[in-house]
Amino acid sequence: YRKALDEAPEDADVVAKVRALGENHEDLRAAVAAVLVPVLERASRFAELAEVLELRLTVETDPGDRMQTLVRIAEVQETRLGRTSDAEASLLRALAERPDAEELHREITRLAEGSGSWARYAEVLAERAAATFEPELAKELYVRLARVAEERLGDDRRAVEAFVKALEQVGDQAELLLALDRLYSRLGDHAALADVLERRVLVESSESLQAELFYRLAVLYVNEFREPARALASLRTALERAPEHEAAVAELEKLTAERELFDEAAEVLEEVYRTRGQTDRLARLYEKRVDHAEGVAERSEARRNLARVLEEDVRDSRAAQRVIEQGVLESPDDGALIDELERLAHQTAEWKAAGEALASALEQHPELDSELAVELCLRLSGWLRERAGDDAGAERALERALRYEPNNDDVLARLEELKRASGQQRELFETLRRRARIQVDDARREELYRQAKELADELGDSQAAESVLRELLAHDDMNAWALDSLTVLRELAGDYREAFDLLVRQSELSS
Incomplete structure (x- = not known):
């Protein structure tokens, strides 16, 4: 039949016989479709083409293959046969095979826009969402259903049901709760709206958004539930999140009309007014917050807030720096505090005080991680040398760093720089020697030993010079420079036997 159709593709009788084979023999349907599909396409016999594709579909088991076949059927139905409704139905059938296929949703939406x-789309979405055991996929399908219900069908109740089911699949997510917020507001379901607002507060990270949510809860408590005490509590929380929230302040001012709520409302308002007034009383309030804060992290945050008030409102950057210094003393591992201390010291030029605070913190917290401690010591050294002009203090900071990491080359390099600048030749010699010992690169090791040897020569300390040469030879017993230099030293020392041995080694090295 294939050969016959190759010779006469228009032969309807042969096509019918081949098709009958497929209809009567399930095991031949894939082969029949493979023969007939190209023939029917060339012959523009699209109605039969759709039927043959349906025949092929009956033996396909892979969801992806079935989806592709149904998509092809839909394409033929829409573009060749003008049967848009049938095409949409085929795509909806394909959706049952691959509900996660974005292109299917896109095509179904396009057809639904026209028809x-x-x-129908909503029904299939509901069926597939209920049938899937994958939470993320189920959520996605329910969200699509909710959007269709809300935006296309104008059915807010059905949209609510879909969003609720989506939340059941994946738990509270901000965008889903936001959608329910919108729908419940439109439906006037105040109890459900309050529940959603409370849940939104737990998943939103923005304090300003949390404040708005607490404000809206307060309005519900006052206007719908007649619970002004709960409203006050919500407004208090809103203003804790965002003292600048004008609507919350206005709503709170209304509550002062109720005598039993006045004291508490006035307390909150006074706090807000002081905050807005930016006065010394505000600074004292923040000092009390520091006193009452629980835990190091909370105290650090309170100190940052207090320092900000002192700097920006009281215009006392030095006092702000002292507050941050207290925080550093308690929590030197708080990088934000260290950064803030450095920033304030730039303004006040009180680098010595900043350095003393950090040095004391390092002294009081020996439990610090060694890597962090070294980093802080390096930072302290930089402050003292570059800003405070205290080279001795900078050296002490580097020496402290070496207690944590004795072989830190970065620290030793900075210490070397300080020793050179201060002319501490003997200490510089030892620093160069320490650096040389920890090098892994042979050339760099030799260079540092050379510098140490030159320094020993300047100091007239032949014993020190000889010791660095022997250390280098312990690493590299064939180092020509070390052998030659040590030979000279042994000759000067009158040790001709070793000098001779060293010359022999050099000769062997040359050969």
Whole structure:
């Protein structure tokens, strides 16, 4: 039959016989489709093509293959046969195979835009969402259903049901709760709206957004539930999140009309007014917050807030720096505090005080991680040398760093720089020697030993010079420079036997 169709593709009788084979023999349907599909396409016999594709579909088991076949059927139905409704139905069938296929949703949406048949799409979405055991996929399908219900069908109740089911699949997510917020507001379901607002507060990270949510809860408590005490508590929380929230302040001012709520409302308002007034009383309030804070992290945050008030409102950057210094003393591992201390010291030029605070913190917290401690010591050294002009203090900071990491080359390099600048030749010699010992690169090791040897020569300390040469030879017993230099030293020392041995080694090295 294939050969016959190759010779006469228009032969309807042969096509019918081949098709009958497929209809009567399930095991031949894939082969029949492979023969007939190209023939029917060339012959533009699209109605039969759709039927043959349906025949092929009956033996396909892979969801992806079935989806592709149904998509092809839909394409033929829409573009060749003008049967848009049938095409949409085929795509909806394909959705049952691969509900996660974005292109299917896109095509179904396109057809529904033209036909207005959103209800069918919604039904299939509901069926597939209920049938899947994958939470993320189920959520996605329910969200699509909710959007169709809300935006296309105008059915807010159905949209609510879909969003609720989506939340059941994946738990509270900000965008889903936001959608329910919108729908419940439109439906006037105040109890459900309050529940959603409370849940939104727990998943939103922005304090300003949290404040707005607490404010809206307060409005519900006052206007719908007649619970002004709960409203006050919500407004208090809102203003803790965002003292600048004008609507919350206005709502709180209304509550002062109720005598039993006045004291508490006035307390909150006084706090807000002081905050807005930016006065010394505000600074004292923040000092009390520091006193009452629980835990190091909370105290650090309170100190940052107090320092900000002192700097920006009281215009006392030195006092702000002292507050941050207290925080550093308690929590030197708080990088934000260290950064803030450095920033304030730039303004006040009180680098010595900043350095003393950090040095004391390092002294009081020996439990610090060694890597962090070294980093802080390096930072302290930089402050003292570059800003405070205290080279001795900078050296002490580097020596402290070496207690944590004795072989830190970065620390030793900075210490070397300080020793050179201060002319401490003997200490510089030892620093160069320490650096040389920890090098892994042979050339760099030799260079540092050379510098140490030259320094020993300047100091007239032949014993020190000889010791660095022997250390280098312990690493590299064939180092020509070390052998030659040590030979000279042994000759000067009158040790001709070793000098001779060293010359022999050099000769062997040359050969």
